[in-house]
Amino acid sequence: MLFEVNRKLFSRSDRVKGVDFHPTEPWVLTGLYNGQVHIYHVDTGALLKTFEVADVPVRCIKFITRKNWFVAGSDDFQLRIFNYNTHEKVASFEAHPDYIRCLAVHPTLSLVLTGSDDMTIKAWDWEKGWKNVQMYQGHTHYIMNIAFNPKDTNTFASACLDRTVKIWSISTISSPNTSPQANFTLDAHEKGVNYVDFYPGNDKPYLVTCGDDRTVKVWDYLSKSCVQTMEGHTNNVSFAVFHPSLPVIISGSEDGTVKIWNANTYRIENTLSYALERAWCVALHRTANEVAVGYDDGVVVIKLGKDEPTFSVDSSGKMIFTKSSAVLSANLAVIDSASFSDGQRVPLSSKEIGSSEVFPQAILHSPNGRWVTVVGDGEWITYTALAWRNKAFGNGFSFAWGPDSNTYAFLESKANLKLFKNFKEKPGAVKGLGSWGMDALYGGPLLGARGNGFVIFWDWETGDIVRRVDVDAKNICWSTTNSLVAIIADDSFYILRFDRDAFEEKLAEGVENSDEGVEEAFEVIADVSEPVKTAKWIGDCLIYTTASNRLMYFVGNESYSISPLDTPLYLLSYLPAHNRVYLTDKDLNVYSYQLSLAVVEYQIAVIKGEMEEAENIFNEGVEKGLIGREGRGRLARFLEGRDLKELALKIATDSDHKFELALQLDDLETALDIVRAESEVKPSTPPEPEAEGVSKPAAMSTEINPESITKWKSLGDRALAAWRFDLAKECFENAGDLGALMLLLMSMGGQGEDELLKLGERAEREGQNNLAWSIWWTTGERERCVELLIKTGRVSEAALFARTYCPSLVPKTVIAWQSELKTKGRPKIAETIANPDVNPGIFEEGWEAIIEKEREETPQTESPVLVDVGP
Secondary structure, X not given: OOOOXXXXXXXXXXXXXXXXXXXXXOEXXXXXXXXXXXXXXXXXXXXXXXXXXXXXXXXXXXXXXXXXXXXXEEOOOEEEEEEOOOOOEEEEEEOOOOOEEEEEEOOOOOEEEEEEOOOEXXXXXXXXXXXXXXXXXXXXXXXXXXXXXXXXXXXXXXXXXXXXXXXXXXXXXXXXOOOOOOOEEEEOOOOOEEEEEEOOOOOOOEEEEEEOOOEXXXXXXXXXXXXXXXXXXXXXXXXXXEOOOOOEEEEEEOOOEEEEXXXXXXXXXXXXXXXXXXXXXXXXXXXXXXXXXXXXXXXXXXXXXXXOOOEEXXXXXXXXXXXXXXXEEEEHHHOOHXXXXXXXXXXXXXXXXXEOOOOOOEEEEOOOOOEEEEEEOOEEEEEEOOOOOEEEEEEOOEEEEOOOXXXXXXXXXXXXXXXXXXXXXXXXXXXXXXXXXXEEEEOOOEEEEEEOOEEEEEXXXXXXXXXXXXXXXXXXXXXXXXXXXXXXXXXXXXXXXXXXXXXXXXXXXXXOOOOOEOHHHEEEEEEEOOOEEEEEEEOOEEEEEEOOOEEEEEEOOEEEEEEEOOOOOEEEEEEOOOOXXXXXXXXXXXXXXXXXXXXXXXXXXXXXXXXXXXXXXXXXXHHOOOOOHHHHHHHHHHHHHOOOHHHHHHHOOOHHHHHHHHHHOOOHHHHHHHHHHHOOOEEOOOOOOXXXXXXXXXXXXXXXXXXXXXXXXXXXXXHHHOOXXXXXXXXXXXXXXXXXXXXXXXXXXXXXXXXXXXXXHHHHHOOOHHHHHHHHHHOOOHHHHHHHHHHOOOHHHHHHHHHHHOHHHHHHHHHHHHHHHHHOOOHHHHHOOOOOOOOHHHOOXXXXXXXXXXXXXXXXXXXXXXXXXXX
16 A cells, blocks of 8 residues: 655654644644643644643543633543633543543533543533533443544443443433443453544444554454454554544554554554654544654654545546545536636535445546546556446556557556556567666656656657656646646646657667657756646646645746635646636535636647637637636736737736736827726816915816826826827826926926916925925025915024015014914014014115115016926
């Protein structure tokens, strides 16, 4: 049975006597011999929380996630309940008059069962204030383990050092003073029984037990007979459990090893040792294939197998998948795809068509869909797809179909490859096998194999080596046109083009075909640094899911995103009739996402340079509704990436993208039409006059859609670069970019004088005082400069400015300055400021002479002169 065993967590600590997984968080809970409880993060190995529970060993511990609790039993006879979020102790009481060895939490009821060295089992109801609602008596030694039956949660089993296993019912709960009788008793082992666990599937009424006689036994609890006794441990066996999804039994012993047994053949598949001394306890994660084991010196979490479900889908959408040993079929083609949105779970009806004689680690449809091959347990079996009848079988751990459904190959060992045609072996058909160690085979137009650091391809008919590629691959996937192949590595993938003509020409020339094959047979098209999980081809388009949970497709030499995925999903198939990609999660729930085949075909035609064909595909796709708004946007981005911007602008529908393209193409009129359509331009209401008889010029400000302001600015900048001053002026006005507008008007000389004055008024109204002051200063509006300084509270600067540039305004500014100082409680300072209307004699030249000089220098009839600097 070939499945990976990966260690996820290794943490040394005091002796671990109890362990449990949180069902939804990546946490593992451990109860220690020193009385502490630890919570670790499984993925990072970090110690998240520590609880000082008791001064004596904590022998058993479980999560109660419905309440955010964990419950712990210890050697001081106490049962303690803690909130693992707040660290609050919820309850603590003496549950037994002796050590508490084990406990179990009912999956639905508010019950906790405890087993003790006092030889009793007690049921506690937390909804009744942890009242003891029942006591079970009958064992004559320490009770070591309790397990609920997953198929009937009204029953549970207990393992005891009196060498027996008893089955009880909780439906008889009435009073703790009455002890119900066990449903039946199994004399399970020659010495004490340490653990009991129920088989999780519905097809077998089995129990697994283990004991101090160093054996693991499987029982049929209906016939009360022993199905198998498994020997291999060299010391007391602490636990033995059925895996919830893999056909294995996991046992741990005081000999320091954990053994993985085949649940069908009962042979040892693997023995694990982590040098942490004796193994004491175990926990299984019901959805993640993770196993936690507690030892004398710490805890280890291992991951068995893979999360990816076992399935195969043929070209018509017919799907074969397995659940445990049952084989089921479904048909994706019958799904009403129009009624589901992207990412929505799709209900899929399935039916059982048979069972697999081996644990399926891979399922492969033949090219015509007539046959299905199941690979597992070192064997392969080919069945008819409809009736599920055995057609052929053999020993092998990897299998590949040829270009037709009459040719296939399989690996008997890493160095022994066999090829069959019409279900008959062709001895010596594959040349140059040498001493290579091959890990897997892959079908397609060529027979592919991967090994440690290489991929090799053979011709199915002649057996000649076509090409050896030095790459450490994990998957090989051929396009449906048989011209492209994706070689997928851990952190990237490579697209190669197969040229059969070049290969055959080289052979015809009499070139010696070495172990490296023919170099001209393959051409590298692309090297993409993207970790791929699963991949499927549609013609020359590769659809794939990434390690970062995104659904992508690759065409030409670029990758494009279809959608992010909320959870890890695996590709099932693409159905052109539905224009949808179908994916599944590890529990075989089906989801779909839209991808128009017409979009893909258009891209392929453009890549090949068949522009007329591409136009026909596009027109037909739009007419038939196969290329919608989203598809057109995707194509526009694709065309832009290939520097076909004029065509991209023509088919784009997104206004933002069209605007970007128009700017890049200097198509300013199109860009202007887009931004005008987006902008809701309307005159704003001018402010009321400040005083009676004072008229204000017409308002220039406008209310612009905020989203279009950036576009107006971008278009204005582009218009300036194209010497389109009129357009630039409109853009800056609508964008509210008064600074750019000021520079533009100033560069226009006398032509922009009136508008520059209006711009100053607009800037002042909109609070852009620095800009307004610059305009007044530039245009010679010194009085307005003074007024703006006074208005903005810069009275002292206004007085100094007036003294220098417009002395006639000094009295006004001085009065304002003195008033401000008095308001701030500084009247003495205010008195020191000279007012020329009050004290004209203290000014050096005489105030009248200064005023006269100002009139001569600035005639009232003249306007400030602006220099026309030209374009």
